Amino acid sequence: MSKLFFNERKTLVSDAIDGLIYSNQHNNLTRLNIDEHIRVVIRKDWDKSKVAIISGGGSGHEPAHAGFVGEGMLTAAVCGDVFASPSVEAVLNAIIYVTGEAGCLLIVKNYTGDRLNFGLAAEKAKKLGLKVEMVIVNDDISIENSKKPRGIAGTVFVHKVAGYYAQQNASLEEVTRAAELCNENVSSIGVAVSSCHVPGEESEDRIPANKAELGIGIHGEPGIAVIDIDNCNDVVELMAEKLLAKTNKQKYALLLNNLGGTSPLEMSLLTKDVVESSLGQDMTYLFGPKPYVTAIDMKGFSLSCVVLTEEIEKALMAPVAVESWADAIKVNDATPVTIEKVSDSVEFTASQSAEVEQIVEQVCATVISLKTELNRLDALVGDGDTGSTFSSGALKVQQELLDKNLPLADMQLLFEVVGEKLAMSMGGSSGILLSIFFTAAGTHYGQHQNLAEALLNGLEQMKFFGGAKVGDRTMIDALEPALIALKNEGLAAAVVAAKSGAESTAQMLEAKAGRSSYLNSESLEGVKDPGAVAVEKVFEIFK
Missing domain, CATH: 1.25.40.340 (DhaL domain)
Known part of the structure; x- marks a missing residue:
């Protein structure tokens, strides 16, 4: 029996895209109508005068990537089936439709299907005379010394930086350089207490009760270790130590990402633990907590840390008109108001009758x-x-x-x-x-x-x-x-x-x-x- 709401699996992604377009608060999204296998969300207000920023990949990571299409971030998002890269044909059509003389930057997460399909589409577009570059995000630090770090929630930071410089009329070379700089400075790690359910498939949760997988992948791939979760702050501190090792004590911002199935109550608790952790104590900005890059309904969260150069900080602070971005905050003061307790006990002196x-x-x-x-x-x-x-x-x-x-x-x-x-x-x-x-x-x-x-x-x-x-x-x-x-x-x-x-x-x-x-x-x-x-x-x- 399915654990997810959907009509037919083959229409799930298209149905979800239409739902996003219907409810998009900026009313600035539409999609290309080519055939049922090509699902591309684009800006309605795009005029091709600037560098186009395209991202995408398998669906199931909502709001990524379509939730970040809009002024100041992505120009288009190419949506594949659930956890499956979009086809070369879909990516190519997106490139051709949105790319003008300024060129196009593709931002993809470091998975084989995305690299190959977006890469081949880029080469085909170049053959047609278009200027296309690609940045491959590899922010996952869970696997030490990995030769192929995965791209996870830190990808959103790269979207934001690239989108900002494209909005400022920077050249394709400048936009690409800014995106690469951000990618080099982003580190992420996730943890989950249960994996995700895939539409139409039976799934058995491999994670034992009272345990969590550290470094779990956003497609349900096994993590690097099974850990105890007796206290959430211990889990957060373990992740904080790994991320702090990447900052070299530089100024940084932090993104707290809901992997899809974690309740608002839990996310608020995790926010407290993150802010009070060794990582939170010195962070400059906090993004979230909210879903940015999910794994359908995975019950978990991830932390992404980006070292703030002057260029990155300026880009992250700029306003955008997209559905799913949340502006950075400085952590608020949580000191409570201290008052005398009001007793509801009745005060009386015993008397007789x-x-x-x-x-x-x-x-x-x-x-x-x-x-x-x-x-x-x-x-x-x-x-x-x-x-x-x-x-x-x-x-x-x-x-x-x-x-x-x-x-x-x-x-x-x-x-x-x-x-x-x-x-x-x-x-x-x-x-x-x-x-x-x-x-x-x-x-x-x-x-x-x-x-x-x-x-x-x-x-x-x-x-x-x-x-x-x-x-x-x-x-x-x-x-x-x-x-x-x-x-x-x-x-x-x-x-x-x-x-x-x-x-x-x-x-x-x-x-x-x-x-x-x-x-x-x-x-x-x-x-x-x-x-x-x-x-x-x-x-x-x-x-």
């Missing part, structure tokens, strides 16, 4: 005694823990009562303290909902000194934040009619209303809140909601 103490004790004892019955009911319509949850809250309040640690003589504070204790002891949504109920009731009581209205206000807040209402088969089906009756008719009427409301839930064949909402009507029929039963039994105390 024999009448209130008796009521609180009766309520707690009743809820505790219902533990088994409420769990039984909840096992029929939920996950079987309502009794345990309610009981834990009641036990906490009961213990505070025994310790004489409640403000019994101050109704506002009592409600607020009970709300706080329930949130701490009950857990789950029930504890928070009841905490909201008592906290809001306490605030309202302190302002208006009316118990029934305060409790109704607490109910309204609980309904607002919890989202349930009468008819949804919750404790509110008993609590709301009871509190309305308490306000309008008195306590005796509230007892009757609570019982009636709880009994109504047994006839409700659809729950619209809580875990019962996932059950069918047959499971609910004839079973009271356990929360509503708890409310019913508490009000029965006052018969």
